Amino acid sequence: MSSPGEIAVVRDAAPAADAWRAVVAAARAADLPGVPAPVREEVLAGLRGDAQAGGTMPPAWAATGPGGEVTAVAGVRPATSPGPVRTTAELQLYVHPGARRRGTGTLLLAAVAAAAREAGWAALRAAAPACTPADVFCLRHGFVRERVVHHLLLPLSEVHRAWLAELVFADHPGYRLTTWYAPAVPAPAGPARTAPAPPAADPDGLAAAVPGFAFGTAAGTPEPASGRLLTVAALHTGTGAVAGYTEVLIPPAPAPRAQHCHLAVVPAHRRRGLGRWVTAEMLRRLHAEHPQISEVETAAADDGAEVLALDEQLGFRPYRRTHGYRLNLPG
Numbered sequence: 001m002s003s004p005g006e007i008a009v010v011r012d013a014a015p016a017a018d019a020w021r022a023v024v025a026a027a028r029a030a031d032l033p034g035v036p037a038p039v040r041e042e043v044l045a046g047l048r049g050d051a052q053a054g055g056t057m058p059p060a061w062a063a064t065g066p067g068g069e070v071t072a073v074a075g076v077r078p079a080t081s082p083g084p085v086r087t088t089a090e091l092q093l094y095v096h097p098g099a100r101r102r103g104t105g106t107l108l109l110a111a112v113a114a115a116a117r118e119a120g121w122a123a124l125r126a127a128a129p130a131c132t133p134a135d136v137f138c139l140r141h142g143f144v145r146e147r148v149v150h151h152l153l154l155p156l157s158e159v160h161r162a163w164l165a166e167l168v169f170a171d172h173p174g175y176r177l178t179t180w181y182a183p184a185v186p187a188p189a190g191p192a193r194t195a196p197a198p199p200a201a202d203p204d205g206l207a208a209a210v211p212g213f214a215f216g217t218a219a220g221t222p223e224p225a226s227g228r229l230l231t232v233a234a235l236h237t238g239t240g241a242v243a244g245y246t247e248v249l250i251p252p253a254p255a256p257r258a259q260h261c262h263l264a265v266v267p268a269h270r271r272r273g274l275g276r277w278v279t280a281e282m283l284r285r286l287h288a289e290h291p292q293i294s295e296v297e298t299a300a301a302d303d304g305a306e307v308l309a310l311d312e313q314l315g316f317r318p319y320r321r322t323h324g325y326r327l328n329l330p331g
Contacts, residue, residue, distance in 0.1 A: 006063065006064050007061060007063050007107050007108055007111045008061065008062055008064070009060075010061060010062050010073075016062070016070060017040050018040070019069070019070040020070060020073050021037075021038060021039075023070055023073050023094050023095075024038050024043050024073065024094045025037040025038060026098075027095060027096060030097040031134055032132075036255055036256055038255075039251060039252050039254075041227070041252050042227070042251060042252070042255075060073065060075040061073070061074045061075075061108055061112055063099070063107065063108050070096075071096050071099035071104055072093070072096060072099060072105060073093070073094055074091065074093040074094070074108050074109070074111075074112050075091075076089045076090065076091050076116060076124070077090055078090070087120075087122040088123045088124070088326075089121045090126070091112060091125065091327075092126075093108060093109060093112070095108075105137055109141060113327070113329060116329055117329045121329060123328050123329055124326070124327045124329065125146075125324065126143060126325045127149070127322050127323070129320060129322055129323075130148075130320070130322060135323055138323070138325045138327075141327070142327055143327045144325065145323050145325055146325065147301050147302065148322075148324075149300065149301050149321065149323075149324060150299065150301075150318055151297060151299045151318070151319060151322060152298050152299070152308070152311050152312070152317055152319065153297050153316065153317060154296045154297075154316045155294065155295045156286060156287060156293065156294055156296065158315055159283060159287070159314070161284070161287055164280050164283055164284040165284065168277070168280050168281045168284050170273075170277075172277060174236060174237055174238065175234045175235065175237060175243060175272070175274065176234070176235050176237055177234060177235075177277070177278065177281055178235055179230065179233070179281070180230075182228070182231070227249045227251040227252055227255075228250045229247055229248070229249055229250075230282065230286075231246070231247050232246050232278045232281045233245035233246075233278065234274045234278050236269065242266070243265065243266050243268075244264060244265035244266060244269060244275060245262070245264060245278060246260070246262060246263045246264075247260075247261050247262040248286065250286070250293065253292050254292055255292075256295060257293070257296070257297055258286060258295075258297070259297055260279075260296050260298035261298075263278070263279065263307060275306075275310050276314065279314060280314065283296065283314070296316075298311055
């Protein structure tokens, strides 16, 4: 058996971004055939550590082979669960298929877990595609399975624009739609115009308030740094409050797949078709404003029956599953 190589902390992943992307792309291609390869920005955003949250964890780790080539990478960032105290961090760990079964992943996980424990984290969370080597790796290394996430895919070519327009422009008395991008969209050339400002209500707070109807991708909330986050919200015209919203992450070109990452409707405003309304407007805008996007992926946990039903009404179809895991880090 070949040596697993050396494990080192990486303070700045940018210089090695191409090598890192090659590892992530190869791992994904082996475990998730058909899923688009990640772009450079996506890799850097997903493996940048928790420095942005004031944490003390190193930004990332890398394993290198005898010739100095990068064979595995890992990064940790705060979990997206609500609350002022974040005791759980999300782990991303990729091993190149050609470097597997040499103990590389085990050594990399041990280094990350030790640093996380020292930094005060109580647990690591990870997502692994079902029935893949990553799934087996988690079970073998003491992770506990917490949930099953169903992924659905919608080719935009199968969604008729006229039908979306009918859904979007149907009357919803007492409500109006608004949209915005994050990060800010640069102003186009020509006459100046004012972009609509986000409502005062915090969408993240809304998702926390209605966990039964909020969902995200298996990897948690996507980072806007890895693309543009489009939010579509339904506002109550009487109060201006957010009654429901949805978000989609549009990756940097030329990546063709957008990630539909959140959907939430306040309990008092349900049964009015607002979830379908905001999702239809999201799809309509992808058609009109982002021609490079050819498909949209969404995800919902086992307990998200309402979300799954809504997605299937709009044409999404199941195509894979992800298992969510937790690794407790005893002090």
